[in-house]
Amino acid sequence: MNSQLKRGTLELCVLSILARRDCYGYELVNAISESMHITEGTIYPLLKRLKDDGNITSYLVESTEGPPRKYYKITNNGLIKTKELEGQWIQFYRSINKILGITEKGE
Amino acid sequence: MYYTKAQFLEVLKAELLKRGVTDNEILEDFEQHFEIGLSEGLTEAQVCEKLGAPTEIANQYAPEGYNENTATQNVNQTENNVNQNQGQQNAFAENNYNYGNANQTAPQNNGDNADVAKIIGVICLDVFVLVWAIPTLFSLLISYWGVMISFFVTPVVMIIGIIFGSFFVSSPIIISMLTPAAGIFAALILFGIALIMSAFCIDIWKGFGKLMQAIARLHYEAFTGKKATF
Numbered sequence: 213m214n215s216q217l218k219r220g221t222l223e224l225c226v227l228s229i230l231a232r233r234d235c236y237g238y239e240l241v242n243a244i245s246e247s248m249h250i251t252e253g254t255i256y257p258l259l260k261r262l263k264d265d266g267n268i269t270s271y272l273v274e275s276t277e278g279p280p281r282k283y284y285k286i287t288n289n290g291l292i293k294t295k296e297l298e299g300q301w302i303q304f305y306r307s308i309n310k311i312l313g314i315t316e317k318g319e
Numbered sequence: 320m321y322y323t324k325a326q327f328l329e330v331l332k333a334e335l336l337k338r339g340v341t342d343n344e345i346l347e348d349f350e351q352h353f354e355i356g357l358s359e360g361l362t363e364a365q366v367c368e369k370l371g372a373p374t375e376i377a378n379q380y381a382p383e384g385y386n387e388n389t390a391t392q393n394v395n396q397t398e399n400n401v402n403q404n405q406g407q408q409n410a411f412a413e414n415n416y417n418y419g420n421a422n423q424t425a426p427q428n429n430g431d432n433a434d435v436a437k438i439i440g441v442i443c444l445d446v447f448v449l450v451w452a453i454p455t456l457f458s459l460l461i462s463y464w465g466v467m468i469s470f471f472v473t474p475v476v477m478i479i480g481i482i483f484g485s486f487f488v489s490s491p492i493i494i495s496m497l498t499p500a501a502g503i504f505a506a507l508i509l510f511g512i513a514l515i516m517s518a519f520c521i522d523i524w525k526g527f528g529k530l531m532q533a534i535a536r537l538h539y540e541a542f543t544g545k546k547a548t549f
Contacts, residue, residue: 237348238355251371256348257379276545277358279351 218250222258224301227294230268230286237282259284267293322364324353327373334377345380434544441541449534460527467520470513474506481506 222244229235229243237259241252262268267290272280286294309315332346349370356366370376481499536547 236351236355238352241352251369251375252352253349253370253373253376254379256345256352257376259348260342260345260380279354281355282348282351 218248219254221301222250222254223262224294224297226255226258226262227267227286227290227297230284231291231294234283234285236273236284240284262290266290322367324357324363324366327353327363327367327370331373331377334374335380338377338381340377340380340382342380434541437541441538444537453531453534456527456530460523463516463523464520467513467516470509470516474510474513477502477506477509 225244226240229240235243237255240259241250241255244250244255245252259268259270263270263284266287268284268286270282270284273283274280328346328349331349335341335345352370353363353366356369357363361369481502532549536549539545539547539549
């Protein structure tokens with residue numbers, strides 16, 4: 213998949229996973245790479261941006277092996293942002309599909 | 320290409336510095352990523368490869384308006400530095416990012432540690448409930464199987480007894496009280512019940528096994544504080 217396309221949607225993917233449950237970075241990477249190939253290092257800058265913007269927060273959890281793990285948790289702002297991006301995404305892929313002549317079921 | 324964790328982190332640190340990013344947390348995040356990756360059996364080189372180029376990553380941390388060109392010109396220089404520094408790779412490999420403070424910032428401990436209240440709870444459960452519940456359930460299970468098997472065997476014996484008379488098999492006493500037709504009828508009823516019971520016998524057995532597993536897991540988690548993996 214085109215990396216430019218991915219970059220734009222990765223934010224939505226991360227937020228959407230965090231909206232369901234708290235995750236640590238490595239877990240997020242795994243959850244996403246199950247469905248698509250990503251350059252794993254790009255997740256962390258993204259998480260930092262999301263944190264700086266107040267969409268997510270982080271907390272540490274002691275781990276039985278190794279250092280404590282940093283978990284990320286979505287904030288209320290983040291939830292609003294997720295809904296917003298989700299709406300934009302649906303709008304976007306419908307428009308593109310229309311141009312490409314791909315019709316969705318049920319339309 | 321980077322093949323070791325220390326190389327990767329060193330280049331990343333240098334590249335971040337060049338972009339005016341001095342946040343130690345970033346390196347901690349990557350350090351943690353390596354730890355988990357290695358604990359899952361990946362090699363340092365594999366983790367590096369999956370992470371991608373440190374220069375790319377550093378670019379994404381750079382404040383807006385940062386000129387990427389000046390940074391990429393310096394990349395080669397940084398890589399050379401890393402090669403020279405191979406001998407003194409103590410920079411990140413042995414660092415300690417003050418993990419001791421973690422407790423203060425971890426209000427949401429997900430019960431990863433053994434906890435006295437849990438242990439007491441589990442012991443109470445054992446002493447007051449499981450000590451009679453498990454033998455009772457187990458004997459119910461055994462008797463279910465016993466009844467089912469006897470309900471399969473009895474009709475066979477009855478019918479053989481009716482057909483061949485008591486020469487071949489000694490008939491159950493009940494046969495002597497029934498007419499042959501009633502005997503066959505009774506045998507069929509028993510056989511029917513046995514069939515119905517056999518429909519559930521495996522599930523009941525498995526259910527008991529699952530229950531035992533769940534109890535074992537509960538004990539494991541309460542006493543070790545680790546997540547049970549069985």
